[in-house]
Amino acid sequence: MNGATAGRYTLIARVLHWTMALLVIAMIPAGFVLMSLPAGTVQDAAFNLHRSAGVLLLALVLVRIGWRLGHPPPPLPAALPAAQRAIAGVAHLGLYALLLAMPLIGWWATSAYGAPIVVFGLFELPPLVAQDRALSERLFALHGFAGIALALLIAAHAGAALHHHFVRRDGVLRRML
Numbered sequence: 792m793n794g795a796t797a798g799r800y801t802l803i804a805r806v807l808h809w810t811m812a813l814l815v816i817a818m819i820p821a822g823f824v825l826m827s828l829p830a831g832t833v834q835d836a837a838f839n840l841h842r843s844a845g846v847l848l849l850a851l852v853l854v855r856i857g858w859r860l861g862h863p864p865p866p867l868p869a870a871l872p873a874a875q876r877a878i879a880g881v882a883h884l885g886l887y888a889l890l891l892a893m894p895l896i897g898w899w900a901t902s903a904y905g906a907p908i909v910v911f912g913l914f915e916l917p918p919l920v921a922q923d924r925a926l927s928e929r930l931f932a933l934h935g936f937a938g939i940a941l942a943l944l945i946a947a948h949a950g951a952a953l954h955h956h957f958v959r960r961d962g963v964l965r966r967m968l
Contacts, residue, residue, distance in 0.1 A: 798865050798962070798966060799865060799965070799966045799967075800864060800865065800966055800967050801858075801862050803858055803862075804855070804858060804859065804862060804864070804967075805967055805968075807851060807854065807855045807858065808855075808967055809967075810851065811848060811851050811852065811855065811890070812945075814844060814847065814848055814851075815848065815890070815941070815945065816945070817844075818841065818844055818845065818848065819938050819941065819942050821837070821841055822841060822934075822935070822938055823935070823938070824837075825837050825838055825841055838906070839909060842897065842901060842908045842909075842910070843908075843909070843910045843911045845893070845894040845897050845898070846894065846898075846908065846910045846916065847910075847911075848890065848893070848894055849891070849894035849895070849898075852887065852890040852891055852894075853891075856887060856891075864966075865966050867879065867963065868961045868962065868963065870961070871961070879951070882944060882947065882948055882951070885944050886941075886944055886945070886948060889937055889940060889941040889944065890941070892937055893934065893937050893938065893941060896930055896933055896934045896937060897934050898916060898919055899919050899920065899930050900927050900930030900931045900933075900934055901927075902918035902919040902920050902922075903919075903920050903921075903922060903923045903924070903926040903927035903930055904922070904924065904927040904931075905918075905922035905924075905927075952964045952967075
């Protein structure tokens with residue numbers, strides 16, 4: 792019997808979830824702090840780390856989606872109203888969409904800016920488009936707005952999990968612990 796059929800997510804799903812959660816929770820504020828750093832060596836190193844972590848997150852979300860396709864999540868409690876089930880489904884789709892979109896938009900924006908994406912000093916991603924600073928500015932703005940949307944959706948997701956744990960006491964949060 793795998794974890795999902797026992798009422799819990801599989802161990803791999805839980806490790807992916809919490810690893811990504813920690814990375815994303817660090818990446819969102821870091822992305823905004825990067826903009827306030829003075830230009831120079833420190834800012835360049837911070838951007839390189841942010842880009843590398845973004846590539847790592849892209850790889851992790853692709854693995855996570857692949858894992859989830861082969862290992863469906865445990866069912867929600869039967870007593871959960873249909874509207875809440877629908878909202879949970881839409882929220883999860885939104886999380887996955889933003890987790891995919893954020894690094895792709897960042898890669899696209901960085902390519903348009905003309906900066907390289909060297910991943911942890913190991914390899915360099917190819918640019919997606921030719922240098923175009925005007926396009927880059929629009930894409931970085933979109934990346935920032937998507938980051939805010941992701942932060943809000945994560946807050947709602949965490950709030951819902953805490954509501955299930957402390958108010959409904961229905962075991963939904965324990966499935967991912």
